[in-house]
Amino acid sequence: MLDVVxxxxxxxxxxxxxxxxxxxxRILATAPAERKNAALREMxxxxxxxxxDILAGNRQDIDTMTANGQAASFLDRGTxxxxxxxxxxxxxxxxxxxxxxxxxxxxxxxxxxxLRIERVRTPLGVIGVxxxxxxxxxxxxGALCLKAGNAVIxxxxxxxxxxxxxxxxxxxxxxxxxxxxxxxxxxxxxxxRAAVGDMLRGLDGNLDVIVPRGGRSLVERVQSEARVPVxxxxxxxxxxxxxxxxxxxxxxxxxxxxxxxxxxxxxALETLLVHEDVAHSxxxxxxxxxxxxxxxxxGDARVRDICENIVPASEDDWSTExxxxxxxxxxVRDLDAAMDHIARYGSSHTDCILTGDQAAADRFQREVDxxxxxxxxxxxxxxxxxxxxxxxxxxxxGRMHARxxxxxxxxxSFKYKVHGTGQTRP
Amino acid sequence: MLDVVxxxxxxxxxxxxxxxxxxxxRILATAPAERKNAALREMxxxxxxxxxDILAGNRQDIDTMTANGQAASFLDRGTxxxxxxxxxxxxxxxxxxxxxxxxxxxxxxxxxxxLRIERVRTPLGVIGVxxxxxxxxxxxxGALCLKAGNAVIxxxxxxxxxxxxxxxxxxxxxxxxxxxxxxxxxxxxxxxRAAVGDMLRGLDGNLDVIVPRGGRSLVERVQSEARVPVxxxxxxxxxxxxxxxxxxxxxxxxxxxxxxxxxxxxxALETLLVHEDVAHSxxxxxxxxxxxxxxxxxGDARVRDICENIVPASEDDWSTExxxxxxxxxxVRDLDAAMDHIARYGSSHTDCILTGDQAAADRFQREVDxxxxxxxxxxxxxxxxxxxxxxxxxxxxGRMHARxxxxxxxxxSFKYKVHGTGQTRP
Numbered sequence: 001m002l003d004v005v006x007x008x009x010x011x012x013x014x015x016x017x018x019x020x021x022x023x024x025x026r027i028l029a030t031a032p033a034e035r036k037n038a039a040l041r042e043m044x045x046x047x048x049x050x051x052x053d054i055l056a057g058n059r060q061d062i063d064t065m066t067a068n069g070q071a072a073s074f075l076d077r078g079t080x081x082x083x084x085x086x087x088x089x090x091x092x093x094x095x096x097x098x099x100x101x102x103x104x105x106x107x108x109x110x111x112x113x114x115l116r117i118e119r120v121r122t123p124l125g126v127i128g129v130x131x132x133x134x135x136x137x138x139x140x141x142g143a144l145c146l147k148a149g150n151a152v153i154x155x156x157x158x159x160x161x162x163x164x165x166x167x168x169x170x171x172x173x174x175x176x177x178x179x180x181x182x183x184x185x186x187x188x189x190x191x192x193r194a195a196v197g198d199m200l201r202g203l204d205g206n207l208d209v210i211v212p213r214g215g216r217s218l219v220e221r222v223q224s225e226a227r228v229p230v231x232x233x234x235x236x237x238x239x240x241x242x243x244x245x246x247x248x249x250x251x252x253x254x255x256x257x258x259x260x261x262x263x264x265x266x267x268a269l270e271t272l273l274v275h276e277d278v279a280h281s282x283x284x285x286x287x288x289x290x291x292x293x294x295x296x297x298x299g300d301a302r303v304r305d306i307c308e309n310i311v312p313a314s315e316d317d318w319s320t321e322x323x324x325x326x327x328x329x330x331x332v333r334d335l336d337a338a339m340d341h342i343a344r345y346g347s348s349h350t351d352c353i354l355t356g357d358q359a360a361a362d363r364f365q366r367e368v369d370x371x372x373x374x375x376x377x378x379x380x381x382x383x384x385x386x387x388x389x390x391x392x393x394x395x396x397x398g399r400m401h402a403r404x405x406x407x408x409x410x411x412x413s414f415k416y417k418v419h420g421t422g423q424t425r426p
Numbered sequence: 427m428l429d430v431v432x433x434x435x436x437x438x439x440x441x442x443x444x445x446x447x448x449x450x451x452r453i454l455a456t457a458p459a460e461r462k463n464a465a466l467r468e469m470x471x472x473x474x475x476x477x478x479d480i481l482a483g484n485r486q487d488i489d490t491m492t493a494n495g496q497a498a499s500f501l502d503r504g505t506x507x508x509x510x511x512x513x514x515x516x517x518x519x520x521x522x523x524x525x526x527x528x529x530x531x532x533x534x535x536x537x538x539x540x541l542r543i544e545r546v547r548t549p550l551g552v553i554g555v556x557x558x559x560x561x562x563x564x565x566x567x568g569a570l571c572l573k574a575g576n577a578v579i580x581x582x583x584x585x586x587x588x589x590x591x592x593x594x595x596x597x598x599x600x601x602x603x604x605x606x607x608x609x610x611x612x613x614x615x616x617x618x619r620a621a622v623g624d625m626l627r628g629l630d631g632n633l634d635v636i637v638p639r640g641g642r643s644l645v646e647r648v649q650s651e652a653r654v655p656v657x658x659x660x661x662x663x664x665x666x667x668x669x670x671x672x673x674x675x676x677x678x679x680x681x682x683x684x685x686x687x688x689x690x691x692x693x694a695l696e697t698l699l700v701h702e703d704v705a706h707s708x709x710x711x712x713x714x715x716x717x718x719x720x721x722x723x724x725g726d727a728r729v730r731d732i733c734e735n736i737v738p739a740s741e742d743d744w745s746t747e748x749x750x751x752x753x754x755x756x757x758v759r760d761l762d763a764a765m766d767h768i769a770r771y772g773s774s775h776t777d778c779i780l781t782g783d784q785a786a787a788d789r790f791q792r793e794v795d796x797x798x799x800x801x802x803x804x805x806x807x808x809x810x811x812x813x814x815x816x817x818x819x820x821x822x823x824g825r826m827h828a829r830x831x832x833x834x835x836x837x838x839s840f841k842y843k844v845h846g847t848g849q850t851r852p
Contacts, residue, residue: 026769030793103792111814115803122795124825208825229655229826250848257850343452365843366529367456369548377541377846386851387842388537399550399634399839400655401827413825416813417791420803422676424683425812 010194017153017186018203021126024183025151029123033100035178040143043174044092047139050170051085057162058135065159078133078160088139088167091391095143098390101409102149116419121412123149125208128199129393130155130222132214135163141211142171142185144393148411151184153207155199157214158191165189196221202228211393211406231406233371233397235321236266237347238379241338241364242286243355244277250376251282251354252289258352258379260293264323266395267350267372267382271318271328273338279306279331287329295325302331318345335360342368348397350374350382371397371404436620443579443612444629447552450609451577455549459526461604466569469600470518473565476596477511483588484561491585504559504586514565514593517817521569524816527835528575542845547838549575551634554625555819556581556648558640561589567637568597568611570819574837577610579633581625583640584617591615622647628654637819637832657832659797659823661747662692663773664805667764667790668712669781670703676802677708677780678715684778684805686719690749692821693776693798693808697744697754699764705732705757713755721751728757744771761786768794774823776800776808797823797830 008016028036047054058080065075101121108118127150129141138154145152156164168187175182188195199207200222209229212222219232240258242251258269274283279302287297287307297303298317299310310329317328318341332338342351352374353364361375372382384392384405392405402410434442454462473480484506491501527547534544553576555567564580571578582590594613601608614621625633626648635655638648645658666684668677684695700709705728713723713733723729724743725736736755743754744767758764768777778800779790787801798808810818810831818831828836 026795029795109814111812115807115812117813122825227653247848253848253850261851369452369455370841372842372844374844375846377844377849378851380851381541381844381846381849386537386541387543388535399548403839404842413829415796416798416830418798418800418803418807420801420807422673422679423803423807424679425687425804425806 010190010192011198013190014188014195014198015204017188018126018206020183021151021153021186022206024181025123025126027181028146028149028151028184029102031149031180033102035180036100036146036149037096039146039175039178039180040092040096041174042177043139043143043171044089046170046173046177047085047089047092047167050166051082053169054080054085054163054166055082057166058160060162061160070159074133074159078135078163080135080163084136088136091136091140092143095147095391095408098147098408100147101412106414113423114421115423118417118419119414120417121409122415124411124413126151126153126206127411128153128155128207128210130196130199130210130212130214130218132157132218133159134213135160135167137213138164138167138187139171140391141213141393142168144391144408145411146184148408150411151186153186153188153199155188155196161191197225200226200228213394229400231394231396231398231402231410233266233347233349233395235347236268236349236382236395237271237319237321237345238267238269238350238352238382239271239273239342239346240269240352240354240379241273241332241335241342242275242278242282243335243353243357243360244275245357245360246275246278246282246354247356248282248285252286254352254354254376254378255286256289256293259290259295259327260325261378261380263325265380267380268323269327269379270321271330271345273330273332273341275335275338276302276331276333283307283329283331290327293325295327297327297329299329300331303329321347335363339364339367342370346370349395350379352377352379371395436616436618437624439616440614440621440624441630443614444552444632446609447577447579447612448632450607451549451552453607454572454575454577454610455528457575457606459528461606462526462572462575463522465572465601465604465606466518466522467600468603469565469569469597470515472596472599472603473511473515473518473593476592477508479595480506480511480589480592481508483592484586486588487586496585500559500585504561504589506561506589510562514562517562517566518569521573521817521834524573524834526573527838532840539849540847541849544843544845545840546843547835548841550837550839552577552579552632553837554579554581554633554636556622556625556636556638556640556644558583558644559585560639561586561593563639564590564593564613565597566817567639567819568594570817570834571837572610574834576837577612579612579614579625581614581622587617623651626652626654639820655826657820657822657824657828657836659692659773659775659821661773662694662775662808662821663697663745663747663771664693664695664776664778664808665697665699665768665772666695666778666780666805667699667758667761667768668701668704668708669761669779669783669786670701671783671786672701672704672708672780673782674708674711678712680778680780680802680804681712682715682719685716685721685753686751687804687806689751691806693805694749695753695805696747697756697771699756699758699767701761701764702728702757702759709733709755709757716753721753723753723755725755726757729755747773761789765790765793768796772796775821776805778803778805797821
């Protein structure tokens, strides 16, 4: 922990954090898997031992948030209890079980001259995580970056700063117990926005990528101001297209699950597009199933002709991520019209086609430019864990480096190892 | 070709080029391999048919460059003749033979719930190439981007603008003949620096990555000002470490080849590090072989003790990319000292260990943080063609997305296709 905060400006402090992270990253880059796993186990033990400290810090945080009149949903996300802290410790242990990506051979081939070439995973370097009011991110992000051999700089929101500090202290105890540098997981000890600005400018080349975890305004600021690469998605404006060859019961099940299983996640359905040939047969059944579970339907004129209790959809509804029990619904002429709508309003996150027609599915999955394109499955599967990738630090919609769920493999780079026996180039 | 140049400001012009590129990119993204290959063949034919136009344009360029007093090496790089134009046409045909990366399955796996997940290559989008005085880059870069389904915006140097325009006109004829949009390969028709500035700012989100091809000052400007990702290397400060277990004759052959085969390429050797245990046995032989071929040796005190006709090395020599018949040489204590030297002075491009000790080779290849790390082979193999990757657009030293040779595969992104049979998430 830096204990010299008061003596420095924020800029000096952040520059030093960057230098320390880079130095720790060099050590982590060649740390064996067993040592990183030992640290993760020690971190879990230290979190369990720190339950009283973490709860005490969290109580102060919650009191301050309550006094500041924060919304109930915000308070809930920030609140810890013994059960949630145990879940944090278990999540650390789960990361032990993931395969260490560093050093794994992604591809290998031989050249006619006898050279053997291997493409081998390496750490990315130093990762900055900027997050809001979810103390568990402190441990989750720290552990995932560590597993991939990266140093991490955590900058949590001021609302839960005491909870984050208590968790972070436990993580550093775990690192030290395993003989790894404490600077592998640093937390920015100040909460002014200048520190975020320094991170967005890349800490003099000592920060390689930034992952924002939080609301739209945070992601927007990071994406527009960052001078280093960003792994993020601004929103998940998720579509399902019910094709003319879609099975009715399957459509009801998948649409209801995609919209209502959890409405607040980025893979939740936001706009339903229905082929006009099945609008009369499928739409009323789907809509009723949703309405029965308290979902508001906002439809275009054709939806309102076919179904009852439909709120008229405005132009804004096609580009609104509700994250709530509301669904925008539109009847479309055909597959092309559905794909045009998605190209215009989508967020390149997750989209889905329901159809028994393999050719239609193939076209949709090839032509829709989203990180995740599903066929006959719930959009709520848009998740690193559900993909079998283990824990994820977020979902990215950019096209550079990481796209879709960002797990431990996506937090790596690579190098080429060339094995020769004396070859020179003619 | 845009014929409205005079009516617009550079900013308006560049914004329009960006929008056109994005629209063309959408079409290219789903263009079948056969159509892209047909375009490449038509482009080669059109280049051959345009030899008189290209030569006429090139003659004007060379006259202007000569009148401006450009250096001979610069003139040579810019000069075209029938043979060089034929090489350009053949290079276009060579790209036909490369496998189309778009749609290829990078990984596929099944989940316990029956979901099948595929990670599939997609184009990156729109690529900007900023280059200097090598007219062949017009065709090479255009063709490579096209093969990977990307639209490209070419901004060549003013010195060879007429040569570039003549080649570019042939490329667009080839695109049109194959039924692909001419905007797939656009050339910036103005030569003011404001156009480059617009590209560096990303053309309102219509430019996804920039590849600079040219001298250090160009790459430096692009790397420091670009708001979009850059695939580049600033320099190739390439090291060879002759370990104590290095074979003498192999060391001589590989060092001489690495330094002198071609001194002007980024994989050429610049600094030689020799283990002190073999300094007396190996160094004089290696140095004499280099000196016999006219290579100047700049050595530290220990090198000067052991060898004759050594220029004293200054601190600057350890960080100088000569691209010439000059080599910096230093005696080091051991493998760790060699790796420390490389970490301090290297450029993360290409480094090499010569040794018969597999454990030493393993450590070097694991711990040296460079895009390409060789064992017992010439550093001049640092090249996409030599790697078997086909044509390359350059070599990247960053850790994001592309690293090492940037070939057609590195110019792609990916998406996840999820194939279900009705699965909903519990």
